[in-house]
Amino acid sequence: MSDTDVMRRCPRCNVKLIDDAIECPLCRGVVETEEDRDMEKASVSVTYPDISYSMRTIRLIIRIVLFAALATEVIVLIINYFTFNGIYWSLLVGVGLLYGCATLLHSVKERKSMQRIIQVQLYFSLILVFAIDYLLGFKGWSLGYAFPIALVGVDLAMVVLMIVRIDGWQSFIMTEIVIFVFSMILFVLNMMGKIHGFIFALMATVITGLILVGTIMFGQKMISNEIKRRFMI
Numbered sequence: 001m002s003d004t005d006v007m008r009r010c011p012r013c014n015v016k017l018i019d020d021a022i023e024c025p026l027c028r029g030v031v032e033t034e035e036d037r038d039m040e041k042a043s044v045s046v047t048y049p050d051i052s053y054s055m056r057t058i059r060l061i062i063r064i065v066l067f068a069a070l071a072t073e074v075i076v077l078i079i080n081y082f083t084f085n086g087i088y089w090s091l092l093v094g095v096g097l098l099y100g101c102a103t104l105l106h107s108v109k110e111r112k113s114m115q116r117i118i119q120v121q122l123y124f125s126l127i128l129v130f131a132i133d134y135l136l137g138f139k140g141w142s143l144g145y146a147f148p149i150a151l152v153g154v155d156l157a158m159v160v161l162m163i164v165r166i167d168g169w170q171s172f173i174m175t176e177i178v179i180f181v182f183s184m185i186l187f188v189l190n191m192m193g194k195i196h197g198f199i200f201a202l203m204a205t206v207i208t209g210l211i212l213v214g215t216i217m218f219g220q221k222m223i224s225n226e227i228k229r230r231f232m233i
Contacts, residue, residue, distance in 0.1 A: 007033070008020075008021065008031040008032065008033055009031060009032055009033075010024035010026070010027065010031050010032075011031075011032055012024065012027050013026045013027055017031060061160060061161065062105065064157075064160055065101065065157060066101055068153060068156070068157065069097040069098075069100065069101050072093075072097060072149060072153055073090070073093065073094045073097055075149065076089075076090040076093045076094075076145065076146070076149065077090045077094075079145055080141075083141075083145075085139055085141075086139075087136055087139055087141065089132075089133070089136075089139075089141045089142075089145075089146070092129070092132050093129065093146055096125050096128060096129060100121050100125060103117070103121060118154055118157060118158060118161075118175065119175050121154075122150065122151075122154045122175070122179075125150055126147060126150060126182075129142045129146045129147070129150070130142045130143070130147075133146075140195050140196055140197075143186060143189065143195045143197070144190075144195050144196045144197025144200065144201075145197050145200055147182070147186055147204075148183065148186060148197065148200035148201050148203065148204035149200065149204075151179050151182055151183050151186075151204050151208060152203065152204050152207050152208065154175075154179060155176065155179050155207065155208045155211050156207075156211075158172045158175065158176065158211075159211060162215070170219065170222045170223055170225070170226035172215070173215060173216075173219070173223055173226050173227065174226075176208070176211060176212045176215055177212065179208050180205075180208045180209055180212045183201070183204040183205040183208045183209070184205055186201040186204060186205070187201040187202060187204070187205045189201075190202075
């Protein structure tokens with residue numbers, strides 16, 4: 001096909017040229033051929049998933065979790081100092097936090113589900129902390145201090161994940177329900193005088209309860225559908 005057989009068009013003036021001019025006679029702009037336009041459309045249609053936003057989000061979450069772990073360890077060190085009963089349980093909590101952060105970094109590297117990581121780490125950490133407390137003579141620090149702090153920390157971490165839209169909100173609702181039930185159990189045990197740390201149990205119950213209610217209110221239909229599916233309502 002010769003140059004004279006190619007239909008040219010000015011994209012600005014939207015006029016067609018039948019000669020071999022390379023600029024529009026009206027605006028003096030560059031004209032395009034049908035072949036140029038087809039190539040442009042093809043290049044626009046070829047898209048790739050934008051992973052830059054996801055990676056920035058994940059890195060932000062990791063920094064938040066690491067900071068939260070550091071802040072938690074500082075808090076438990078202070079609590080351990082003022083309620084010292086012969087056991088440096090805050091150091092044991094620090095070891096658990098270090099393990100959790102290391103596991104988080106490894107799981108992110110392997111592209112595993114973030115909310116699954118949180119669930120596994122929560123259950124494993126609670127069992128580990130309780131076992132250590134039991135083996136050391138069960139002073140009650142695991143139920144009185146470590147459990148409420150861990151429950152609130154995990155719940156707040158899930159709030160961050162929901163805000164930055166990591167997985168759907170419905171993915172976290174069952175874990176939130178379990179965390180709230182655990183907090184209520186700790187609160188009841190405190191009320192009965194079975195364990196100490198009433199303030200921490202109360203804070204855990206209030207915070208996890210508010211997060212659960214907020215998730216249900218703002219999650220709307222997808223949360224209600226997930227609850228119906230889980231409990232077969």
